[in-house]
Amino acid sequence: xxxxxxxxxxxxxxxxxxxxxxxxxxxxxxxGVEKPLPVAIVPFGWSQAAALPPVDIAQVISNxxxxxxxxxxxxxxxxxxxxxxxxGVNFRDWRLLGMENLLIGNLTLNNQGDYDVEFRxxxxxxxxxxxxxxxxxxxxxxxxxxxxISDIIYEKLIGIRGAFATRIIYVTVxxxxxxxxxxxxxxxxxxxxxxxxxxxxxxxxxxxAWSPDGRSLAYVSFEEKNSAVYIQDIQGGTRQKIxxxxxxxxxxAWSPDGSRxxxxxxxxxxxEIYIFHIASKTLRRVTExxxxxTEATWSSDGKMLAFTSDRGGNPQIYEVPVEGGLPxxxxxxGTYNAGPEYxxxxxxxxVINGESGVYRIGLLNRATGQVSILTDTRQxxxxxxxxxxxxxxxxxxxxxxxxxxxxxxxGSVHQRLALQDGEVREPAWGPFMDR
Amino acid sequence: xSIRILFILLxxxxxxxxxxTEEIQDDASVVDQGRTxxxxxxxxxxxxxxxxxxxxxxxxDPNSPLAKRxxxxxxxxxxxxxxxxxxxxxxxxxxxxxxxxxxTLEGHADERGSREYNLALGERRAExxxxxxxxxxxxxxxxxVVSYGEERPAVDGHDDYAWGQNRRVEIIxx
Numbered sequence: 001x002x003x004x005x006x007x008x009x010x011x012x013x014x015x016x017x018x019x020x021x022x023x024x025x026x027x028x029x030x031x032g033v034e035k036p037l038p039v040a041i042v043p044f045g046w047s048q049a050a051a052l053p054p055v056d057i058a059q060v061i062s063n064x065x066x067x068x069x070x071x072x073x074x075x076x077x078x079x080x081x082x083x084x085x086x087x088g089v090n091f092r093d094w095r096l097l098g099m100e101n102l103l104i105g106n107l108t109l110n111n112q113g114d115y116d117v118e119f120r121x122x123x124x125x126x127x128x129x130x131x132x133x134x135x136x137x138x139x140x141x142x143x144x145x146x147x148x149i150s151d152i153i154y155e156k157l158i159g160i161r162g163a164f165a166t167r168i169i170y171v172t173v174x175x176x177x178x179x180x181x182x183x184x185x186x187x188x189x190x191x192x193x194x195x196x197x198x199x200x201x202x203x204x205x206x207x208x209a210w211s212p213d214g215r216s217l218a219y220v221s222f223e224e225k226n227s228a229v230y231i232q233d234i235q236g237g238t239r240q241k242i243x244x245x246x247x248x249x250x251x252x253a254w255s256p257d258g259s260r261x262x263x264x265x266x267x268x269x270x271x272e273i274y275i276f277h278i279a280s281k282t283l284r285r286v287t288e289x290x291x292x293x294t295e296a297t298w299s300s301d302g303k304m305l306a307f308t309s310d311r312g313g314n315p316q317i318y319e320v321p322v323e324g325g326l327p328x329x330x331x332x333x334g335t336y337n338a339g340p341e342y343x344x345x346x347x348x349x350x351v352i353n354g355e356s357g358v359y360r361i362g363l364l365n366r367a368t369g370q371v372s373i374l375t376d377t378r379q380x381x382x383x384x385x386x387x388x389x390x391x392x393x394x395x396x397x398x399x400x401x402x403x404x405x406x407x408x409x410x411g412s413v414h415q416r417l418a419l420q421d422g423e424v425r426e427p428a429w430g431p432f433m434d435r
Numbered sequence: 436x437s438i439r440i441l442f443i444l445l446x447x448x449x450x451x452x453x454x455x456t457e458e459i460q461d462d463a464s465v466v467d468q469g470r471t472x473x474x475x476x477x478x479x480x481x482x483x484x485x486x487x488x489x490x491x492x493x494x495x496d497p498n499s500p501l502a503k504r505x506x507x508x509x510x511x512x513x514x515x516x517x518x519x520x521x522x523x524x525x526x527x528x529x530x531x532x533x534x535x536x537x538x539t540l541e542g543h544a545d546e547r548g549s550r551e552y553n554l555a556l557g558e559r560r561a562e563x564x565x566x567x568x569x570x571x572x573x574x575x576x577x578x579x580v581v582s583y584g585e586e587r588p589a590v591d592g593h594d595d596y597a598w599g600q601n602r603r604v605e606i607i608x609x
Contacts, residue, residue, distance in 0.1 A: 222586065227554065264551065270559070292555040295551035308549060359547055397593055401591075
């Protein structure tokens with residue numbers, strides 16, 4: 001009896017420790033572009049030579065660029081020299097190694113106890129600086145600053161803003177010793193660092209969605225033994241229950257201007273799409289059909305909603321003007337298309353495409369109506385676009401349960417995002433954050 | 436007269452109480468007595484004064500069709516198979532006879548495809564069971580319909596067996 005109690009106490013202690021200790025995600029590259037751009041990132045100069053810098057800026061940038069699958073970063077041991085300013089660069093040495101782009105920089109601790117990060121991106125062949133900035137930072141912000149530098153390099157060399165300095169939210173599921181499950185809603189940097197728990201529950205949590213300003217999120221929680229939709233402030237943690245009617249309260253999706261949420265409610269009989277105006281707390285019904293209508297997503301101009309409906313016999317994607325009108329079917333490939341999400345330019349819609357019991361992430365071209373399949377696994381779901389539209393993060397289910405993966409929209413780059421233990425699912429990639 | 440009824444009741448309590456104690460190991464004997472009385476013709480007098488108690492006891496009989504509390508479904512379907520007819524009818528009859536009893540119909544789906552679509556599908560399955568039971572006489576106030584979609588699987592696997600076990604409606608009395 002004593003032993004049993006002792007064991008229980010131990011469980012309670014370790015259980016509560018887990019509350020504060022979210023596990024980081026590790027990213028593994030499965031596949032990159034055929035000819036990744038060679039880039040050399042030299043360890044940054046550091047003003048306090050007596051101590052190690054708080055963050056290895058060059059390493060963070062190097063990991064970001066390699067992980068994108070579009071760059072091959074030279075290994076540190078192969079660097080022919082370690083310049084920290086433009087005049088110190090020996091262009092001939094780098095050219096001999098076939099290196100095209102070089103990043104150098106300095107990290108300085110200033111008198112206020114904060115940091116200055118200064119960097120230069122250099123074109124070896126032209127012997128010219130492509131970009132150079134000094135970014136003020138703090139110890140807590142240094143990793144973020146490094147990701148911002150990665151964003152700039154990506155933009156200068158690929159032609160589109162990088163999405164490294166962004167965050168993701170996702171749901172994890174872990175089993176307690178007694179077999180019960182613990183659900184948690186977490187946020188981390190896009191590279192899996194700094195995971196933090198936003199909500200933990202013994203009841204399921206699903207469908208997390210970002211507000212367009214990246215300050216709040218909406219989600220569904222079953223903590224009151226039925227689905228209910230909540231809005232939560234990320235920084236402060238305060239939250240507000242916005243829908244808890246009889247039946248389903250689910251599928252929150254923020255309008256691009258942040259003023260409204262599309263919701264799925266079945267309070268009037270069966271699942272229908274509604275628009276909830278956050279400030280006035282008013283509700284407007286959009287769909288009216290005896291079939292299932294659910295999981296609406298907003299086009300980037302805020303004028304259209306795409307949603308899943310089985311009014312035609314099986315789940316397919318339909319579009320309807322936000323102001324109302326007759327929904328029009330837009331997906332025709334396969335017997336199952338669901339989980340729509342507009343790309344940032346709204347030219348395509350990511351979907352779950354099901355065919356012969358296999359569920360993959362597809363891209364529905366709005367102009368042609370064709371679905372191109374991106375993934376080659378059997379059970380993929382919950383696609384979410386990076387804010388630059390280059391990558392889609394999604395859930396893939398294998399023998400060990402749910403895990404995250406990401407694929408570029410051209411299919412050339414594939415990553416797996418592994419959690420140390422437990423399941424991780426329903427990723428939602430956050431918006432660009434202005435500094 | 437009343438003494439005689441009491442005597443019979445006491446007799447049957449003792450008799451059935453003992454026999455059922457052997458059948459079911461860990462249940463409180465009070466519950467067993469209630470159940471066996473419910474099956475006894477003499478129990479009508481007892482049942483008239485505590486109707487619900489008699490009714491609830493039928494739920495504890497492992498041989499009653501009421502003991503079946505799960506209805507399974509085909510992929511992407513909310514049609515109730517003919518093999519569940521007895522189950523649905525038994526629960527509907529029980530609810531009709533016990534108007535104060537409220538039942539929770541909990542709809543579930545397998546893990547494949549969209550989570551939100553599955554949440555809707557779970558509700559449609561539970562609604563399908565509710566509709567049938569209502570048609571058979573249970574009243575609207577006796578149901579609480581809730582869907583968990585794929586969020587609360589009965590079996591945690593990722594194969595046909597697990598999926599078949601997870602596409603279900605659970606009939607829950609509290």
